[in-house]
Amino acid sequence: MSPLRPVRGxxxxxxxxxxxxxxxxxxPEPLVVETSGSTGAPKRVxxxxxxxxxSATATHERLGGPGRWLLTLPPSYVAGLxxxxxxxLAGVRPAVAEGPWAGAxxxxxxxxxxxxxxxRALTDPAETAALAGLDAVLLGGGPIDPSLRQRAVDAGIxxxxxxxxxxxxxxxxxxxxxxxxxxxxxxxxxxxRIAGPVLFDGYDDDPAATSEVLDGGWFRTxxxxxxxxGRLVVLxxxxxxxxxxxxxxxxxAVARRLREHLCVDAVEVLGVPDEVWGQRVVAFVVxxxxxxxxxxxxxxxHPRSWAPREVVELPELPLLANGxxxxxxxxxxx
Numbered sequence: 001m002s003p004l005r006p007v008r009g010x011x012x013x014x015x016x017x018x019x020x021x022x023x024x025x026x027x028p029e030p031l032v033v034e035t036s037g038s039t040g041a042p043k044r045v046x047x048x049x050x051x052x053x054x055s056a057t058a059t060h061e062r063l064g065g066p067g068r069w070l071l072t073l074p075p076s077y078v079a080g081l082x083x084x085x086x087x088x089l090a091g092v093r094p095a096v097a098e099g100p101w102a103g104a105x106x107x108x109x110x111x112x113x114x115x116x117x118x119x120r121a122l123t124d125p126a127e128t129a130a131l132a133g134l135d136a137v138l139l140g141g142g143p144i145d146p147s148l149r150q151r152a153v154d155a156g157i158x159x160x161x162x163x164x165x166x167x168x169x170x171x172x173x174x175x176x177x178x179x180x181x182x183x184x185x186x187x188x189x190x191x192x193r194i195a196g197p198v199l200f201d202g203y204d205d206d207p208a209a210t211s212e213v214l215d216g217g218w219f220r221t222x223x224x225x226x227x228x229x230g231r232l233v234v235l236x237x238x239x240x241x242x243x244x245x246x247x248x249x250x251x252x253a254v255a256r257r258l259r260e261h262l263c264v265d266a267v268e269v270l271g272v273p274d275e276v277w278g279q280r281v282v283a284f285v286v287x288x289x290x291x292x293x294x295x296x297x298x299x300x301x302h303p304r305s306w307a308p309r310e311v312v313e314l315p316e317l318p319l320l321a322n323g324x325x326x327x328x329x330x331x332x333x334x
Contacts, residue, residue, distance in 0.1 A: 011096045014075040018084050019093075022049065032204050033078050035166045044204035045166040047078070054197035055169035056086040058179035063136050063160070066090035067109025070134070072097040072117060077322040079141060082170040083112050105130035114141035114323035115148060118159075119266070122151055132156035140164065140171050141324050143252065145259045145266075163234055167219050169198040176231030184232050190224040191238060242271030242279045247305045249281055254306050257298050263288045266317055268325050269308065272334040282334045283308035286316055310334065 009017070021028050030046040059082075060066045069087040071094040073080035087094035095104040101121070105111065111134055113121070118139060121127040131137055132155055139149070140162035152159045162171030172182045172194060182196035195218045202210035213220045224235040236252030243249070255269040266286040274280035283294055295307035318329040 008076050011071060011075055014081070015084050015088070015093055015096075018075075018081070019088050022053070022085065022088055024049075030201050031081070033076070033081060033166050043166075043206065043209065045078070046201040046204050047081075047166075047169055048201055051169045051198050051200065052082070052085050053089065054181070055172060055179070056082060056089050058181065058198070059086060059171075059174075060090070062174055062179055063110065067135065068092045068107060069094045070097055070101065070105050070108040070111040071095065072101060072111065072113060073323065074321050078166040078170045079112055079114075079322065086110070100124075100126065102126040102130040105134065109135045110138070111136075112138040112140070112162075115139060115144055116266075116317075116319060116323050118152060118157075119148055122148075122155060128155050128157070134158070136160050138162050138171060138174075141322065143255065147259070163232065164198075165221065167200045167213070167221075168194055169200070172196070172198050173232050176233065178232070184227060185218075186225055186227060187220075190226065190235070192221045192223045192225040192232065192234065193218045194221065195219070242281055244271065244274075244277045244279050244281050244309070245305065246278075247303075249306045251281065253302060254281065254283070254298055254308065257301050258283055258285065258289070258294060258308075261287075261289060261294075261297050263293075268317055268327065268330055270327060270330055270334070272331055274309075277309065280310060280334075281306070281308045282310045282312060284312045284314055284317060284330050284333070286314055289313070 028049055030048045033045050033047055034042040035045060067090055069083045071080060071083045075081050075084050083094050095108050097104050121131055136158045138160050144161050149159050160174050163173040164171035172179050173184060178184045182198060185193055187193060199219050222238050224238055226233050236250055240251045241248055242251055251269040255267050258264055258267045264285055264287040268284045270282055271279035272282050289311060291311040294311045298307040312333060318326040320326050
């Protein structure tokens with residue numbers, strides 16, 4: 001793979017090029033992976049072989065040993081790229097899911113999914129059974145509805161919730177516990193920061209953005225959290241706290257409450273500019289829930305000032321290529 005070449009192409013092409021890159025005699029130039037761009041313009045992240053291998057090795061140690069992975073995510077993003085790296089380090093190419101997963105999954109030990117994929121798989125008996133036959137299914141890329149995880153557990157699927165980003169070579173905290181050699185702390189304002197061998201080398205051609213987030217060997221994330229008994233609890237993104245009418249509204253907490261409603265299949269809650277409120281809290285709902293019902297449901301557990309001022313009902317949430325919710329598209333809808 002040529003120096004600083006972005007990870008692009010078909011799954012087969014990426015697997016071939018990453019295999020050659022991993023096998024280089026000397027430390028090769030970093031790969032360049034774009035962030036999802038779910039909250040704005042994507043960044044180009046430089047990932048070294050040392051970081052990707054450290055992450056993959058620590059993952060296998062945590063899960064119980066190397067094995068073949070099912071590739072259901074685009075390998076141009078870090079979650080899919082890590083599936084490729086992990087499989088190749090185990091000595092086998094990943095099984096590329098083309099169409100139904102069931103047949104490909106039978107030859108695998110692990111898979112990595114986003115919540116939307118797991119939700120859809122649970123509606124297909126064959127795919128549910130295939131996932132239940134794996135040693136573990138990593139689930140990341142966004143908030144995980146507790147009821148979704150419970151449905152998967154009830155179906156016999158071993159789910160491991162992951163937290164991380166392109167800048168940390170993918171998931172680096174599993175079920176709240178950092179991988180080996182990864183350190184997690186929170187700053188005074190609750191910002192999560194991460195250190196360890198999995199960190200990226202910086203943003204390609206953007207030293208200013210790099211210096212904003214890399215500080216003394218720590219990556220300063222855009223997430224809020226707390227560490228309780230050695231486990232990281234992620235509360236949401238820094239920009240997820242919306243000031244509406246002078247009140248701080250943590251939109252992830254509102255979304256979690258709405259996901260508990262029986263009439264809601266999926267939801268995202270965002271703040272959008274508003275002349276009256278400064279920012280208006282908007283709930284984008286897949287399901288059957290009107291504004292008044294949504295406000296009453298949220299107010300039963302949280303301050304009524306947190307309740308959404310608007311509810312937009314959708315047949316499905318818009319997604320990016322990597323399965324994450326397209327928050328920019330949602331704001332445009334509002």
